[in-house]
Amino acid sequence: MALLEVQGVSRYFGGLRAVDHVDMVVGEGELVGLIGPNGAGKTTLFRVIAGVYPPSAGQVIFNGESVGGLHPNRVCHKGITSTHQVVRPFPALTVLENVLVGVQYGNVRSGDPRQRAREVLEFVGLAHRADVLARNLTLPDRKRLEVARALGTGPKLLLLDEVIAGLNQTEAARTMDLIRSIKRQGVTILMIEHNMRVIMGLSDRIVVLHHGEKIADAPPEQVSRDPKVIEAYLGESPVSA
Amino acid sequence: MTVKERERQSTAAAATRRAGPGREALFAVGGAVLAAAILAIFGLTLPANSYLLFSGFLLFLFTTQSLAWNLVGGYGGQTSFGHATFYGIGAYTTALLQENAGLHPVLALLAGALGAAVFSVIWGYPLFRLRGFYFAIATIGIAEATRLVALSPLRELTGGASGFRMSTAGAGGRTSQYMTALALVLATFLTSYWVRNSKLGLGLFALNMDPEAAETLGVDTTRLKAISLALSAFIVGLTGGIYARAFLYINPNDVFAFSVSIAMVLMSVIGGVGTLIGPILGAVIYVVIQDQLGAAQITFRGQTFQFRDVQLGLYGLLLALIILFEPAGLVGLFQRVAGRFRRRGGTQAVAEQQALLRNETGDE
Structure with a gap:
């Protein structure tokens, strides 16, 4: 059954059509990759789903309920949480407190919040940094914290915006393992990533955006052979993986 | 806003938060000991010294306001330059209900505080859409508007520019006023401590x-900002009512004055905005300055300058310097100095760590 249905969603900024009439479905438990050249509208689409921007047209249906145009905090309470492309931890709070914000204000609020926050940190491998101020974390750890915070809210659908970009190979492999284990826990994931090897290796299905429009929606091996996709990436080679 | 800017902005909020649970407990114990000491010193000597009694009363009122402003202006970062509006509404509601409606003084006080809180919610919701600078400007507008409304259209009720006089009945002695203010400042401190460690x-x-x-x-x-503003307004409203009952005379130009709002910002910023102890330090310094320099004047080349006349300029300069060089105020300054001492003691450890780092990177 479809958990998320994006129906004819557009988002304009003045005359610019950042997202243009996109239809997309994400099934329960699926891991869908969202790719496209720079400026294709991937992050804008994420922000529309997360409630940061209201859609200019179209509907976002989550769990059979329309969530398009709701405030981000209400969207979070429905069960959708996103991470930010440019990490934005609360710098003067500790790592544990950062996660605690999501745990205390998020979608699932049961049990002892500190205990739950610790469990989340344990899960993402940041437990040893729990009492460090977020501003003192390294970039890989900040990216992990971004994921941990989002997980703390207890999402049904997790939107991951380039959580692997900028990491070295070892770190990237660790984060890929983390994303797989999040999926095993039953969380549905929609992720943006530029690294083809990552996205091909993780996704059940890949949606390709180009100039705000959807140009492909298929399993990884099919997408990498799609002439339209190859044309969109002209000059780059998406099949190198 | 870049990450750097955000980090800079939040240093103040973090100043005492970087402490682990142990340090927080220490703060609580320290606070309790301090409160007990204040009670002992001021409380036990109170009948003997009526000057101290009055100064203490004022100090407690100012400290309460500073702590209350910090709830929304410090913790929440919503810089209000309009808190005088809550002070004035608290003062007038209390005075009018007590004088004209014959309400019990305690009920009148609570009604004044509630009035201020309700008023804060009415304008808080629309204004919280504004960020930073624009919010601050709008709060000035609100406070000035209430002052002008109290001054002219509501002249019949408020006494306009000639003010409103209360009968001495039920005013209570200096001692009871003092004890009321003392209880309020301690309760506000505990509230501030509680909020700091709560989900809110x-x-x-x-x-x-x-x-x-x-x-x-x-x-x-928006909801959290509104809750913290209402809490802050409630407490400041109480101080307004207590002031009215102590002085038995209020005037829109006094209780809604811009300087009342500025004082609250100043005290918090001097001491350390967003910190627990900062607003208290700031209030003590502000009250001492006002008390010592209130009547001071200086003659320079035949011209006499009154402190009263130039104080806003001086405070403005102070505000600018603090924001530029030590956004976390006195608390930040203390922590920086303490950090330097600790580092000097720990040079050995630092050297070892550096050696380790050199080995790791293979850098000779």
Whole structure:
């Protein structure tokens, strides 16, 4: 059954059509990759789903309920949480407190919040940094914290915006393992990533955006052979993986 | 806003938060000991010294206001330059209900505080859409508007420019006023401590540092700002009522004055905005300056300058210097000095760490 249905969603900024009439479905438990050249509208689409921007047209249906145009905090309470492309931890709070914000204000609020926050940190491998101020974390750890915070809210659908970009190979492999284990826990994931090897290796299905429009929606091996996709990436080679 | 800017902005909020649970407990114990000491010193000597009694009363009122302003202006980062409006509404509601409606003094006080809180919610919701500078400007507008309304259209009720006089009945002696203010300041301190360690406090710190990230994590930022403003307004409203009952005379130009709002900002910023202890330090310094320099004047080349006339300029300069060089105020300064001492003691450890680092990177 479809958990998320994006129906004819557009988002304009003045005359610019950042997202243009996109239809997309994400099934329960699926891991869908969202790719496209720079400026294709991937992050804008994420922000529309997360409630940061209201859609200019179209509907976002989550769990059979329309969530398009709701405030981000209400969207979070429905069960959708996103991470930010440019990490934005609360710098003067500790790592544990950062996660605690999501745990205390998020979608699932049961049990002892500190205990739950610790469990989340344990899960993402940041437990040893729990009492460090977020501003003192390294970039890989900040990216992990971004994921941990989002997980703390207890999402049904997790939107991951380039959580692997900028990491070295070892770190990237660790984060890929983390994303797989999040999926095993039953969380549905929609992720943006530029690294083809990552996205091909993780996704059940890949949606390709180009100039705000959807140009492909298929399993990884099919997408990498799609002439339209190859044309969109002209000059780059998406099949190198 | 870049990450750097956000970090800079939130240093103040973090100043005493970087402490672990142990340090927080120490603060609590320290606070309790301090409160007990204040009670002992001021409380036991109170009948003997009526000057101290009155100074203490004022100090407690100012400290209460400073702590209350910090709940929304410090923790939540919503810089209000209009808190005089709550002070004035508290003062007038209390005075009018007690004088004209014959309400019991305690009930009149509570009604005044409630009035201020309700008023804060009415304008808080629309104004919280504004960010930073624009919010601050709008709060000035609100406070000035209430002053002008109290001054002219409501002249019949408020006494206009000639003020409103209360009968001495039920005013209570200096001692009871003093004890009321003392109880209020301690209660406000405990409230401030509680908020800091509560879910509300965490949400306020988060929205202060990054509102967009906070919303993504489910924080209803507008609601939290409104709650903290209402709490702050309630407490400041109480101080207004207590002031009215102590002085038995209020005037829109006094209780709604811009300087009342500025004082609250100043005290918090001097001491350390967003910290627990900062607003108290700031209030003590502000009250001492006002008390010592209130009547001071200086003659320079035949011209006489009254402190009263130039104080706003001087305070403005002080504000600018603090924001430029030590956004976390005195608390930040103390921590910086303490950090330097600790580092000097720990040079050995630092050297070892550096040696380790050199080995790791293979750098000779």
